[in-house]
Amino acid sequence: MDRLDRSGPDPLLKPQRAAARGTWRWPETSLLGGLSDAARERFLSLGIMAQRPPGTVLIREEDQSTSVLILLDGVVKVTGRTQDQREALLAVRVGGDLIGEFGALDGKPRSATVTSCGPLVYRLVTRSDFLAALTTDAVLSQAVSRSVVDKLRVANSRRIDFAGSNAPTRLARVIYDLAMTYGEREGTDIVIRWPLTQPEIASLVGAAEPTVFKALKHLREAGIVNNGYRRIAVRDIEKLRGVAFP
Structure with a gap:
């Protein structure tokens, strides 16, 4: 979807x-x-x-x-x-x-x-x-x-x-898929509440943890996501989709 x-x-x-x-x-x-x-x-x-x-x-x-x-x-x-x-x-x-x-x-x-x-x-x-x-x-x-x-x-x-895209794109796709499938509406945000650690997210993305941390920082600085303790809020789902599927 x-x-x-x-x-x-x-x-x-x-x-x-x-x-x-x-x-x-x-x-x-x-x-x-x-x-x-x-x-x-x-x-x-x-x-x-x-x-x-x-x-x-x-x-x-x-x-x-x-x-x-x-x-x-x-x-x-x-x-x-x-x-x-x-x-x-x-x-x-x-x-x-x-x-x-x-x-x-x-x-x-x-x-x-x-x-x-x-x-x-x-x-x-x-x-x-x-x-x-x-x-x-x-x-x-x-x-x-x-x-x-x-x-x-x-x-x-x-x-x-994994074969055809870089780690930031894969991270965006993982977050997008999780948001669309399991996210909760919270105002204008879509919130993903996962009891998953950053190493586990890195494993799901198929990238080293520092690489995922850097990619997540870029999404945050662009105003697309806001992450906290085992919680990611998607602030702009269309911008995230644009990063995930360029």
């Missing part, structure tokens, strides 16, 4: 829990946010509710586990080990997203580690229940397929970015 869609509900709504009903609102770009009420209810009838504290490893790379996690509230980071055993941040996921579906679909060892970045609420679904739902429910099957395709498109785009 290149531009904000102003024709319908704001896609930058913060996932929230309505305490009286025990339900949440999710970004429309997420799997849960894109489902109809009926389909979402069917999907959330699967599995059991679970909660975990910050720093919990939910899925470990190379493990043989095959369960699926439907994230309801919170943030997780997806990491992998490089050949020289460094930890690389591959993606972030929030409430409304699905994780673990690759292992459930093909039965192969986990391709990455998933760790909670804060308090997390999710539904834990066994592989058998997940596959049965996809077999019997065409709407859910199509929604999960679209979600998988979206992830693969993002992965391909990132590979192209």
Whole structure:
């Protein structure tokens, strides 16, 4: 998605829990946010509710586990080990997203580690229940397929970015994508609240930390972003888009 869609509900709504009903609102770009009420209810009838504290490893790379996690509230980071055993941040996921579906679909060892970045609420679904739902429910099957395709498109785009653009451009694209997918409106700003460190952001961009720090400083001095402790406010989304996609 290149531009904000102003024709319908704001896609930058913060996932929230309505305490009286025990339900949440999710970004429309997420799997849960894109489902109809009926389909979402069917999907959330699967599995059991679970909660975990910050720093919990939910899925470990190379493990043989095959369960699926439907994230309801919170943030997780997806990491992998490089050949020289460094930890690389591959993606972030929030409430409304699905994780673990690759292992459930093909039965192969986990391709990455998933760790909670804060308090997390999710539904834990066994592989058998997940596959049965996809077999019997065409709407859910199509929604999960679209979600998988979206992830693969993002992965391909990132590979192209790494090969064909410099670090400042890659940083701008990462911030732009995060803002458009998970940002929260705060006045005229779009705020990204991530419990991610600067080294983790550098890993996501694929650049050295000093390089990312310098690029972020330039965006700040240009009045495009304003960053604080684990928080980035996009002040001008169109200028950011211009830097990200020159």
